[in-house]
Amino acid sequence: EIVLTQSPATLSLSPGEGATLSCRASHSVNSYLSWYQQKPGQAPRLLIYAASNRATGIPARFSGSGSGTDFTLTISSLEPEDFAVYYCQQRDYRGTFGPGTKVDIK
Amino acid sequence: EVQLVESGGGLVQPGRSLRLACTASGFNFGDYAVSWVRQAPGKGLEWVGFIRTKTYGGAPEHAASVEGRFLISRDDSNSIAYLQMDSLKTEDTAVYYCYRELNGAGDYWGQGTLVTVSS
Numbered sequence: 001e002i003v004l005t006q007s008p009a010t011l012s013l014s015p016g017e018g019a020t021l022s023c024r025a026s027h028s029v030n031s032y033l034s035w036y037q038q039k040p041g042q043a044p045r046l047l048i049y050a051a052s053n054r055a056t057g058i059p060a061r062f063s064g065s066g067s068g069t070d071f072t073l074t075i076s077s078l079e080p081e082d083f084a085v086y087y088c089q090q091r092d093y094r095g096t097f098g099p100g101t102k103v104d105i106k
Numbered sequence: 107e108v109q110l111v112e113s114g115g116g117l118v119q120p121g122r123s124l125r126l127a128c129t130a131s132g133f134n135f136g137d138y139a140v141s142w143v144r145q146a147p148g149k150g151l152e153w154v155g156f157i158r159t160k161t162y163g164g165a166p167e168h169a170a171s172v173e174g175r176f177l178i179s180r181d182d183s184n185s186i187a188y189l190q191m192d193s194l195k196t197e198d199t200a201v202y203y204c205y206r207e208l209n210g211a212g213d214y215w216g217q218g219t220l221v222t223v224s225s
Contacts, residue, residue, distance in 0.1 A: 001170060034211035036151075043203055043218055044143075044151065049211035056213070087151055091210040094167055095141065095153035 004098035012106040019075040023088035028068045032092040035073045039084045108132040115219030126189040128204030135185035139207040144200035194223045
């Protein structure tokens with residue numbers, strides 16, 4: 001099983017600040033890495049697929065990078081609606097999610 | 107408009123079975139793999155499994171945690187994916203989501219259906 005580790009667990013920031021979220025895989029997942037945003041009571045929303053491609057309708061302030069075992073989701077300038085939990089997911093071998101990073105308001 | 111709607115959740119006793127359905131509309135269902143994901147109350151997301159398109163053999167794959175108890179299938183003529191859950195345990199209590207898979211990611215998700223396993 002491929003294990004995904006996300007850091008930090010919680011990120012406390014103010015609107016307008018930038019955010020950098022990390023996802024590390026126990027084995028290479030090539031570029032089969034996606035990022036999702038989830039708000040309370042809602043289904044996850046796809047932000048980034050194949051490590052660095054923005055999904056349809058996702059604002060340009062969201063970007064993804066990385067390959068192999070180390071990946072990053074960057075939010076250039078936080079908007080009020082961006083405070084949520086973020087998950088990475090690999091689909092290189094079966095599928096696993098990371099434990100999530102909560103981005104909350106400082 | 108692309109939509110996926112899960113149904114079939116509810117309260118079930120440990121050891122019993124339940125079948126969830128994921129009904130799709132707004133796209134050619136047979137062209138897409140479908141995955142199931144669950145989320146226990148207050149916890150993170152857990153990938154349950156997926157089913158390939160008929161073009162790729164139509165075979166399912168399941169997470170190790172549910173292998174042998176859960177089975178994913180599909181009915182392309184009715185645009186439905188199923189999650190058959192047998193020998194349910196209390197730890198299977200969760201909201202179950204299905205999603206359409208594109209480029210290895212879930213681009214459209216259903217709203218989820220709650221399964222509660224309790225005596």
